[in-house]
Each structure stands twice: as C-alpha cells, then as structure tokens.
Amino acid sequence: MLKTTVVPKNCGCLTYIYTMQFSKPSFMILLGSVFVLPFIAYKLIWIIEAEHTTGTMCFMGKTLNGQFSSEYPVIKFSSTGNDTVFFNGAEGVMLTPGEQVPVLYYKNDLPGARVASFQGLWVDTIIYASIPLVLLLIIFFHPGIIPPKTIVVIGKKPFIQLLNDEEQQHKGLFDPNG
Secondary structure: EEEEEEOOOOOOOOOEEEEEEEEEEHHHHHHHHHHHHHHHHHHHHHHHHHEEEHHHHHHEEEEOOOEEEEEEEEEEEOOOOOOOOOEEEEOOOOOOOOOOEEEEOOEEEEEEEEEEOOHHHHHHHHHHHHHOHHHHHHHHOOOOOOOOEEEEEEEOOEEEEEEEEHHHHOOOOOOOOO
C-alpha cells in the first residue's frame, strides 16, 4: 500500500513523503521476487532464445576431485553442419553411447550447450535459487527477526522500518479491525 504523509517544514512549506507499507507475508513475497525470480527469469530467457538441435552421446566422462568422483555424459553435436562440438552433460545422467538427445546452445557459446531435459536445464538454477529462498524462509518463520503482525515500511529515512503494534498505534497505522 502506498501512503503519502505531509510533513510541515520550518520554512512554512509542506513536504510530501511517500512510503510503502507491507504486511510481513507481502514483504517476504516482495523479497522473494527480488532475490529468487531473477534466477528463473534468466533460465527461461536462455531456453527461449537458445538454438535447438540433436546431439549424440559419445561416452561417459569421469572427473576425480580428491576423494570424490563424478560421471557425466560427453555429448557431441554440430552447430553448422561442418563442425563438431563436444560438451559435458549434467552429472549423474545415465545415457548409452550413440543415444540421440535434444540439445540447446548459443552460437556464441558452443561449450555452454545443455541437454534439453529437466536435469540438464534446471538443476543448477534450482540450487542457486534455493540459497536465497532458504534464507528468506528462515527470516519469515523465525519470530525474533520479523515478529508476527509487524508492518514493514519502506521510505526515505530509514529505508526499511519494522513497526510493532505499539509503534503502529503511535504513527496512526494501527487497524483495530484486523
């Protein structure tokens, strides 16, 4: 909700201060939109604008990182018909050599190609987006960070202000009906 407050100044003129007031759930949805949706929007735009082709699984690659190892399919495709591009598929996807798979790629980033499957396209995005999402859920459910029935006011100074019931009554923001 956008609220306008008129503040008289010493010079006799009036200053208008615009603030936005949110309930705790509304504020958390706003933060989620700011910190989580960009990951999803970026991936959707990437998928929509990518070139589509078919690739062939060549063999299973293996990487050793200290005590850990990972296996991934190595896939080849052609972007122009005259070239061969190899890239590593998503870890843990089991394909058989010679299997045809749909591939998405950008002409200016051929090694960044992806297998057009849920795991090939979305797992990294889900992992990246879950980090701020988990932090927002902790903030939402922990009663000591933003207490229940708190109104969040976004304005000039301070930029974000949390008002409890007593402060809401003092500032005229309290609604006794709900």
